[in-house]
Amino acid sequence: MASGGGSAIDLPTPPAGRGARHSGDDASPLRATEAAPALRLSDVRKTYGEVVAVDGLTLDVRAGEFFTMLGPSGSGKTTTLRVIAGFELADSGAVELYGVDMTRRPPYERPVNTVFQDYALFPHMSVADNVAYGLRVRGMGKREREQRAKEALEMVRLPGTGARRPNQLSGGQRQRVALARALVNRPRVLLLDEPLGALDLKLRQQMQLELKSIQRDLSEQITFIYVTHDQDEALTMSDRVAVFSDGRLEQVGTPGDIYERPANEFVAGFVGTSNVIERGAQVRTVRPEKIRMLAQGESAARALPGVVRDVGYLGSVTRYTVELDRGETLVVLRQNLDTSAADAMRQLGRRVLLEWREEDEAVLETKSEEEQEP
Ligand code: ADP
Ligand code: MG
Numbered sequence: 001m002a003s004g005g006g007s008a009i010d011l012p013t014p015p016a017g018r019g020a021r022h023s024g025d026d027a028s029p030l031r032a033t034e035a036a037p038a039l040r041l042s043d044v045r046k047t048y049g050e051v052v053a054v055d056g057l058t059l060d061v062r063a064g065e066f067f068t069m070l071g072p073s074g075s076g077k078t079t080t081l082r083v084i085a086g087f088e089l090a091d092s093g094a095v096e097l098y099g100v101d102m103t104r105r106p107p108y109e110r111p112v113n114t115v116f117q118d119y120a121l122f123p124h125m126s127v128a129d130n131v132a133y134g135l136r137v138r139g140m141g142k143r144e145r146e147q148r149a150k151e152a153l154e155m156v157r158l159p160g161t162g163a164r165r166p167n168q169l170s171g172g173q174r175q176r177v178a179l180a181r182a183l184v185n186r187p188r189v190l191l192l193d194e195p196l197g198a199l200d201l202k203l204r205q206q207m208q209l210e211l212k213s214i215q216r217d218l219s220e221q222i223t224f225i226y227v228t229h230d231q232d233e234a235l236t237m238s239d240r241v242a243v244f245s246d247g248r249l250e251q252v253g254t255p256g257d258i259y260e261r262p263a264n265e266f267v268a269g270f271v272g273t274s275n276v277i278e279r280g281a282q283v284r285t286v287r288p289e290k291i292r293m294l295a296q297g298e299s300a301a302r303a304l305p306g307v308v309r310d311v312g313y314l315g316s317v318t319r320y321t322v323e324l325d326r327g328e329t330l331v332v333l334r335q336n337l338d339t340s341a342a343d344a345m346r347q348l349g350r351r352v353l354l355e356w357r358e359e360d361e362a363v364l365e366t367k368s369e370e371e372q373e374p
Helices: 018-023 029-034 077-085 127-137 142-155 171-183 201-218 231-237 255-260 265-270 341-345 367-372
Strands: 039-048 051-061 066-070 092-097 112-116 189-193 223-228 240-245 248-253 275-279 282-286 292-295 304-313 317-324 329-335 351-355 361-363
Touching: 039 077, 051 077, 051 248, 066 077, 066 231, 077 092, 077 112, 077 189, 077 223, 112 171, 127 142, 127 171, 142 171, 142 201, 171 201, 201 231, 223 231, 231 255, 240 255, 240 265, 248 255, 248 265, 265 282, 275 329, 304 341, 317 351
Parallel strands: 066 223, 066 240, 112 189, 189 223
Antiparallel strands: 039 051, 039 092, 240 248, 275 282, 282 361, 292 351, 304 317, 304 351, 317 329
Protein backbone atom coordinates (compact mmCIF):
# COMPACT_ATOMS: atom_id res chain seq x y z
CA MET A 1 0.00 0.00 0.00
CA ALA A 2 1.15 3.50 -0.72
CA SER A 3 0.28 6.06 1.87
CA GLY A 4 1.10 9.49 3.11
CA GLY A 5 0.43 12.94 1.90
CA GLY A 6 2.89 13.72 -0.87
CA SER A 7 4.10 17.25 -1.31
CA ALA A 8 1.32 19.12 0.48
CA ILE A 9 3.74 20.90 2.78
CA ASP A 10 5.99 23.86 2.41
CA LEU A 11 9.60 22.73 2.36
CA PRO A 12 12.67 24.68 1.32
CA THR A 13 13.39 23.99 -2.34
CA PRO A 14 16.20 21.45 -2.61
CA PRO A 15 19.21 22.60 -4.64
CA ALA A 16 19.04 19.46 -6.77
CA GLY A 17 15.29 19.05 -6.56
CA ARG A 18 12.51 19.28 -9.04
CA GLY A 19 12.59 23.05 -9.28
CA ALA A 20 16.33 23.34 -9.75
CA ARG A 21 16.41 20.55 -12.31
CA HIS A 22 14.85 22.82 -14.90
CA SER A 23 16.76 25.96 -14.03
CA GLY A 24 19.80 24.48 -15.68
CA ASP A 25 22.63 25.98 -13.63
CA ASP A 26 22.71 24.80 -10.03
CA ALA A 27 21.84 21.11 -10.01
CA SER A 28 25.41 20.10 -9.15
CA PRO A 29 26.01 17.21 -6.74
CA LEU A 30 28.13 19.54 -4.59
CA ARG A 31 25.15 21.78 -3.89
CA ALA A 32 23.11 18.75 -2.95
CA THR A 33 25.67 17.54 -0.39
CA GLU A 34 25.86 21.01 1.17
CA ALA A 35 22.11 21.08 1.73
CA ALA A 36 20.34 19.73 4.81
CA PRO A 37 20.15 15.93 4.90
CA ALA A 38 16.99 14.37 3.47
CA LEU A 39 16.48 12.71 6.83
CA ARG A 40 17.97 13.39 10.23
CA LEU A 41 17.08 11.20 13.20
CA SER A 42 18.41 12.50 16.52
CA ASP A 43 18.42 10.15 19.48
CA VAL A 44 15.06 8.60 18.55
CA ARG A 45 13.58 6.18 21.05
CA LYS A 46 10.36 4.19 20.66
CA THR A 47 9.02 1.64 23.11
CA TYR A 48 5.97 -0.62 23.14
CA GLY A 49 5.36 -1.31 26.80
CA GLU A 50 8.44 -3.19 27.98
CA VAL A 51 9.86 -3.61 24.46
CA VAL A 52 12.43 -1.05 23.36
CA ALA A 53 11.91 -1.21 19.59
CA VAL A 54 14.24 1.71 18.71
CA ASP A 55 16.91 2.72 21.17
CA GLY A 56 18.63 6.10 20.79
CA LEU A 57 18.89 6.13 17.00
CA THR A 58 20.94 8.95 15.44
CA LEU A 59 21.32 8.95 11.68
CA ASP A 60 21.63 11.23 8.63
CA VAL A 61 20.52 10.24 5.14
CA ARG A 62 21.75 12.44 2.30
CA ALA A 63 19.49 13.80 -0.41
CA GLY A 64 19.34 11.43 -3.38
CA GLU A 65 20.86 8.51 -1.54
CA PHE A 66 19.75 4.90 -1.75
CA PHE A 67 20.01 4.20 1.95
CA THR A 68 19.29 0.76 3.39
CA MET A 69 18.42 -0.32 6.91
CA LEU A 70 19.58 -3.91 7.25
CA GLY A 71 19.02 -6.14 10.24
CA PRO A 72 17.42 -9.34 11.48
CA SER A 73 13.71 -9.63 12.16
CA GLY A 74 12.71 -7.65 15.25
CA SER A 75 15.69 -5.28 15.12
CA GLY A 76 13.51 -2.16 14.81
CA LYS A 77 13.61 -1.41 11.07
CA THR A 78 9.86 -1.17 10.48
CA THR A 79 9.37 0.84 13.66
CA THR A 80 12.01 3.29 12.42
CA LEU A 81 10.19 3.67 9.08
CA ARG A 82 6.88 4.19 10.89
CA VAL A 83 8.43 6.92 13.04
CA ILE A 84 9.81 8.59 9.88
CA ALA A 85 6.41 8.38 8.14
CA GLY A 86 4.58 9.61 11.24
CA PHE A 87 2.47 6.46 11.78
CA GLU A 88 4.16 6.24 15.17
CA LEU A 89 5.38 9.11 17.31
CA ALA A 90 8.79 8.72 18.93
CA ASP A 91 8.85 8.65 22.76
CA SER A 92 11.79 11.04 22.56
CA GLY A 93 14.23 12.39 20.01
CA ALA A 94 13.63 14.26 16.75
CA VAL A 95 12.80 13.56 13.10
CA GLU A 96 13.80 16.13 10.49
CA LEU A 97 13.11 15.96 6.75
CA TYR A 98 15.14 18.33 4.56
CA GLY A 99 15.94 20.46 7.57
CA VAL A 100 12.31 20.79 8.76
CA ASP A 101 11.30 19.37 12.14
CA MET A 102 8.60 16.72 11.57
CA THR A 103 8.68 15.04 14.97
CA ARG A 104 5.08 15.91 15.90
CA ARG A 105 3.53 16.29 12.46
CA PRO A 106 0.86 13.87 11.22
CA PRO A 107 1.67 11.54 8.29
CA TYR A 108 -0.23 13.56 5.69
CA GLU A 109 1.94 16.61 6.38
CA ARG A 110 5.17 14.72 5.73
CA PRO A 111 6.63 14.63 2.20
CA VAL A 112 6.97 10.86 2.47
CA ASN A 113 5.33 7.78 0.97
CA THR A 114 5.71 4.14 1.92
CA VAL A 115 5.78 0.99 -0.23
CA PHE A 116 5.07 -2.19 1.71
CA GLN A 117 5.69 -5.81 0.85
CA ASP A 118 1.97 -6.46 1.05
CA TYR A 119 0.77 -4.13 -1.65
CA ALA A 120 -2.84 -5.22 -2.36
CA LEU A 121 -4.07 -3.58 -5.57
CA PHE A 122 -7.79 -3.17 -6.24
CA PRO A 123 -8.56 -6.06 -8.64
CA HIS A 124 -11.65 -4.45 -10.19
CA MET A 125 -9.85 -1.19 -11.07
CA SER A 126 -7.53 -0.58 -14.00
CA VAL A 127 -3.82 -0.20 -13.32
CA ALA A 128 -4.07 3.56 -14.00
CA ASP A 129 -6.98 3.95 -11.56
CA ASN A 130 -5.06 1.99 -8.93
CA VAL A 131 -2.09 4.33 -9.36
CA ALA A 132 -4.26 7.46 -9.30
CA TYR A 133 -6.48 6.30 -6.42
CA GLY A 134 -4.76 8.38 -3.73
CA LEU A 135 -4.99 11.50 -5.92
CA ARG A 136 -8.71 10.93 -6.44
CA VAL A 137 -9.24 10.61 -2.68
CA ARG A 138 -7.45 13.94 -2.31
CA GLY A 139 -9.88 15.49 -4.77
CA MET A 140 -7.53 16.04 -7.72
CA GLY A 141 -9.29 16.53 -11.07
CA LYS A 142 -9.51 13.70 -13.60
CA ARG A 143 -7.22 15.15 -16.28
CA GLU A 144 -4.42 15.95 -13.89
CA ARG A 145 -4.52 12.64 -12.10
CA GLU A 146 -4.58 10.71 -15.37
CA GLN A 147 -1.51 12.62 -16.48
CA ARG A 148 0.26 11.98 -13.18
CA ALA A 149 -0.61 8.26 -13.26
CA LYS A 150 0.73 8.02 -16.81
CA GLU A 151 4.01 9.67 -15.74
CA ALA A 152 4.31 7.41 -12.70
CA LEU A 153 3.82 4.30 -14.85
CA GLU A 154 6.54 5.57 -17.18
CA MET A 155 8.87 6.06 -14.20
CA VAL A 156 8.50 2.41 -13.23
CA ARG A 157 8.96 1.30 -16.85
CA LEU A 158 5.37 0.21 -17.40
CA PRO A 159 4.22 2.65 -20.08
CA GLY A 160 1.01 1.73 -21.85
CA THR A 161 -0.25 -0.69 -19.19
CA GLY A 162 -2.70 1.75 -17.58
CA ALA A 163 -5.83 0.20 -19.10
CA ARG A 164 -5.05 -3.33 -17.88
CA ARG A 165 -6.36 -5.01 -14.77
CA PRO A 166 -3.79 -6.03 -12.10
CA ASN A 167 -4.36 -9.74 -12.87
CA GLN A 168 -3.09 -9.10 -16.41
CA LEU A 169 0.36 -8.25 -15.04
CA SER A 170 3.16 -10.45 -13.66
CA GLY A 171 4.14 -10.39 -9.98
CA GLY A 172 7.12 -8.12 -10.65
CA GLN A 173 4.98 -5.75 -12.73
CA ARG A 174 2.36 -5.58 -9.99
CA GLN A 175 5.07 -4.65 -7.49
CA ARG A 176 6.11 -1.86 -9.84
CA VAL A 177 2.49 -0.64 -9.95
CA ALA A 178 2.64 -0.45 -6.15
CA LEU A 179 5.79 1.65 -6.53
CA ALA A 180 4.04 3.89 -9.09
CA ARG A 181 1.19 4.36 -6.63
CA ALA A 182 3.68 5.83 -4.14
CA LEU A 183 5.59 7.88 -6.75
CA VAL A 184 2.43 9.48 -8.09
CA ASN A 185 2.28 11.54 -4.88
CA ARG A 186 5.73 12.97 -5.66
CA PRO A 187 7.23 12.24 -2.26
CA ARG A 188 10.62 13.72 -1.39
CA VAL A 189 11.47 10.59 0.57
CA LEU A 190 10.29 7.12 -0.44
CA LEU A 191 10.22 4.48 2.28
CA LEU A 192 10.32 0.85 1.14
CA ASP A 193 9.69 -1.88 3.70
CA GLU A 194 10.92 -5.24 2.34
CA PRO A 195 9.08 -4.56 -0.94
CA LEU A 196 10.58 -7.58 -2.73
CA GLY A 197 10.22 -10.03 0.15
CA ALA A 198 7.33 -11.95 -1.40
CA LEU A 199 9.01 -12.57 -4.76
CA ASP A 200 10.99 -15.70 -5.64
CA LEU A 201 14.77 -15.39 -5.82
CA LYS A 202 15.20 -14.92 -9.61
CA LEU A 203 12.48 -12.30 -9.84
CA ARG A 204 13.75 -10.60 -6.70
CA GLN A 205 17.23 -10.27 -8.21
CA GLN A 206 15.78 -8.84 -11.43
CA MET A 207 13.65 -6.40 -9.45
CA GLN A 208 16.67 -5.31 -7.38
CA LEU A 209 18.43 -4.19 -10.56
CA GLU A 210 15.24 -2.63 -11.91
CA LEU A 211 14.52 -0.73 -8.70
CA LYS A 212 18.12 0.46 -8.46
CA SER A 213 17.97 1.81 -11.99
CA ILE A 214 14.62 3.55 -11.35
CA GLN A 215 16.17 5.12 -8.25
CA ARG A 216 19.15 6.39 -10.26
CA ASP A 217 16.76 8.12 -12.66
CA LEU A 218 14.86 9.74 -9.78
CA SER A 219 17.73 10.51 -7.41
CA GLU A 220 17.58 14.26 -8.05
CA GLN A 221 13.99 14.33 -6.80
CA ILE A 222 13.61 11.44 -4.37
CA THR A 223 15.64 9.88 -1.57
CA PHE A 224 15.12 6.12 -1.16
CA ILE A 225 15.14 4.58 2.31
CA TYR A 226 14.95 0.82 1.97
CA VAL A 227 14.44 -1.85 4.60
CA THR A 228 15.56 -5.45 4.22
CA HIS A 229 16.86 -8.39 6.24
CA ASP A 230 18.65 -9.68 3.12
CA GLN A 231 22.35 -8.80 3.14
CA ASP A 232 22.84 -9.49 -0.60
CA GLU A 233 20.00 -7.13 -1.41
CA ALA A 234 21.50 -4.44 0.82
CA LEU A 235 24.99 -4.80 -0.68
CA THR A 236 23.75 -4.82 -4.30
CA MET A 237 21.42 -1.85 -4.17
CA SER A 238 22.63 0.65 -1.61
CA ASP A 239 24.84 3.72 -1.55
CA ARG A 240 25.06 3.24 2.21
CA VAL A 241 23.85 0.62 4.64
CA ALA A 242 22.91 0.95 8.31
CA VAL A 243 23.15 -2.34 10.19
CA PHE A 244 20.56 -2.70 12.98
CA SER A 245 20.44 -5.03 15.93
CA ASP A 246 18.07 -4.81 18.90
CA GLY A 247 16.90 -1.30 18.01
CA ARG A 248 20.44 0.06 17.81
CA LEU A 249 22.82 0.96 15.02
CA GLU A 250 25.83 -1.31 14.80
CA GLN A 251 27.48 0.38 11.81
CA VAL A 252 26.74 2.78 8.95
CA GLY A 253 28.83 2.72 5.80
CA THR A 254 29.11 1.90 2.12
CA PRO A 255 28.60 -1.76 1.17
CA GLY A 256 32.40 -2.03 0.88
CA ASP A 257 32.93 -0.58 4.38
CA ILE A 258 30.38 -2.90 5.93
CA TYR A 259 31.68 -6.00 4.22
CA GLU A 260 35.43 -5.39 4.24
CA ARG A 261 35.71 -3.46 7.50
CA PRO A 262 32.90 -4.67 9.75
CA ALA A 263 32.98 -2.77 13.04
CA ASN A 264 32.18 -5.67 15.31
CA GLU A 265 31.37 -9.35 15.48
CA PHE A 266 27.66 -8.80 14.95
CA VAL A 267 28.18 -6.99 11.63
CA ALA A 268 30.88 -9.43 10.52
CA GLY A 269 28.54 -12.36 11.18
CA PHE A 270 25.33 -10.84 9.83
CA VAL A 271 26.78 -9.48 6.58
CA GLY A 272 28.43 -12.45 4.91
CA THR A 273 30.24 -15.37 6.48
CA SER A 274 33.05 -14.36 8.74
CA ASN A 275 35.96 -16.30 10.15
CA VAL A 276 36.83 -14.99 13.56
CA ILE A 277 40.46 -15.35 14.57
CA GLU A 278 42.35 -14.12 17.60
CA ARG A 279 45.62 -12.25 17.43
CA GLY A 280 46.89 -11.50 20.89
CA ALA A 281 44.22 -9.41 22.56
CA GLN A 282 42.55 -8.56 19.25
CA VAL A 283 39.64 -10.24 17.54
CA ARG A 284 39.83 -10.17 13.76
CA THR A 285 37.85 -11.57 10.91
CA VAL A 286 38.79 -12.75 7.47
CA ARG A 287 36.31 -13.42 4.67
CA PRO A 288 36.12 -16.94 3.17
CA GLU A 289 36.97 -15.79 -0.37
CA LYS A 290 40.18 -14.10 0.84
CA ILE A 291 41.72 -17.37 2.01
CA ARG A 292 43.89 -19.47 -0.28
CA MET A 293 43.80 -23.20 0.31
CA LEU A 294 46.97 -25.01 -0.67
CA ALA A 295 47.82 -28.69 -0.79
CA GLN A 296 50.23 -29.85 1.88
CA GLY A 297 53.79 -29.36 0.72
CA GLU A 298 53.06 -26.33 -1.48
CA SER A 299 55.37 -23.56 -0.38
CA ALA A 300 53.70 -20.81 1.62
CA ALA A 301 55.33 -18.24 3.87
CA ARG A 302 52.75 -17.80 6.63
CA ALA A 303 50.31 -20.64 5.96
CA LEU A 304 48.55 -22.49 8.76
CA PRO A 305 48.03 -26.26 8.61
CA GLY A 306 44.64 -27.92 9.07
CA VAL A 307 42.23 -30.64 7.93
CA VAL A 308 39.22 -30.30 5.59
CA ARG A 309 36.22 -31.32 7.69
CA ASP A 310 33.39 -30.46 5.32
CA VAL A 311 32.91 -29.77 1.61
CA GLY A 312 29.85 -27.95 0.26
CA TYR A 313 29.69 -27.94 -3.54
CA LEU A 314 27.62 -24.93 -4.69
CA GLY A 315 28.09 -25.09 -8.46
CA SER A 316 30.09 -21.95 -9.18
CA VAL A 317 32.02 -22.16 -5.91
CA THR A 318 32.83 -24.73 -3.25
CA ARG A 319 32.77 -24.03 0.48
CA TYR A 320 35.40 -25.89 2.48
CA THR A 321 35.34 -26.02 6.26
CA VAL A 322 38.85 -26.41 7.61
CA GLU A 323 39.84 -27.13 11.18
CA LEU A 324 43.21 -25.58 11.91
CA ASP A 325 45.72 -27.51 14.01
CA ARG A 326 45.88 -24.48 16.31
CA GLY A 327 42.16 -24.66 17.05
CA GLU A 328 39.93 -22.36 14.95
CA THR A 329 37.58 -23.65 12.29
CA LEU A 330 37.57 -21.50 9.14
CA VAL A 331 35.37 -21.45 6.07
CA VAL A 332 37.14 -21.11 2.72
CA LEU A 333 35.33 -20.24 -0.48
CA ARG A 334 36.93 -21.24 -3.75
CA GLN A 335 35.78 -20.59 -7.27
CA ASN A 336 35.47 -23.82 -9.26
CA LEU A 337 37.71 -22.45 -11.99
CA ASP A 338 39.14 -25.82 -12.97
CA THR A 339 37.69 -27.94 -10.20
CA SER A 340 34.90 -30.45 -10.85
CA ALA A 341 32.37 -31.52 -8.21
CA ALA A 342 34.27 -34.80 -7.84
CA ASP A 343 37.61 -32.95 -7.40
CA ALA A 344 36.02 -30.80 -4.69
CA MET A 345 34.57 -33.78 -2.81
CA ARG A 346 37.98 -35.52 -2.84
CA GLN A 347 39.35 -32.77 -0.58
CA LEU A 348 37.35 -34.11 2.35
CA GLY A 349 39.68 -35.28 5.14
CA ARG A 350 42.82 -33.99 3.42
CA ARG A 351 45.52 -32.00 5.16
CA VAL A 352 45.84 -28.51 3.69
CA LEU A 353 47.49 -25.15 4.31
CA LEU A 354 45.52 -21.92 4.62
CA GLU A 355 47.00 -18.57 3.76
CA TRP A 356 45.67 -15.02 3.55
CA ARG A 357 47.02 -11.49 3.52
CA GLU A 358 47.16 -9.69 6.83
CA GLU A 359 45.55 -6.65 5.22
CA ASP A 360 42.45 -8.78 4.59
CA GLU A 361 41.93 -9.16 8.32
CA ALA A 362 39.40 -6.72 9.78
CA VAL A 363 40.00 -5.70 13.38
CA LEU A 364 36.75 -5.82 15.36
CA GLU A 365 35.57 -3.80 18.31
CA THR A 366 35.06 -6.31 21.06
CA LYS A 367 32.48 -6.26 23.83
CA SER A 368 35.20 -6.54 26.48
CA GLU A 369 36.69 -3.21 25.33
CA GLU A 370 33.27 -1.56 25.72
CA GLU A 371 32.78 -3.11 29.12
CA GLN A 372 36.08 -1.66 30.28
CA GLU A 373 34.79 1.86 29.61
CA PRO A 374 33.50 3.61 32.73
P1 ADP B 1 11.81 -5.33 12.18
O1 ADP B 1 11.04 -4.53 11.20
O2 ADP B 1 13.27 -5.04 12.18
O3 ADP B 1 11.53 -6.80 12.04
P2 ADP B 1 10.07 -4.10 14.17
O4 ADP B 1 10.37 -2.66 14.12
O5 ADP B 1 8.85 -4.58 13.50
O6 ADP B 1 11.35 -4.92 13.65
O7 ADP B 1 9.99 -4.55 15.69
C1 ADP B 1 10.94 -4.19 16.67
C2 ADP B 1 10.48 -4.70 18.02
O8 ADP B 1 9.31 -4.01 18.43
C3 ADP B 1 10.12 -6.17 18.04
O9 ADP B 1 10.51 -6.70 19.28
C4 ADP B 1 8.63 -6.16 17.89
O10 ADP B 1 8.04 -7.32 18.46
C5 ADP B 1 8.24 -4.91 18.64
N1 ADP B 1 7.02 -4.28 18.11
C6 ADP B 1 6.85 -3.77 16.87
N2 ADP B 1 5.63 -3.25 16.72
C7 ADP B 1 4.98 -3.45 17.90
C8 ADP B 1 3.66 -3.15 18.39
N3 ADP B 1 2.77 -2.50 17.62
N4 ADP B 1 3.37 -3.52 19.65
C9 ADP B 1 4.26 -4.16 20.43
N5 ADP B 1 5.51 -4.46 20.03
C10 ADP B 1 5.87 -4.13 18.79
MG1 MG C 1 9.81 -5.19 9.59
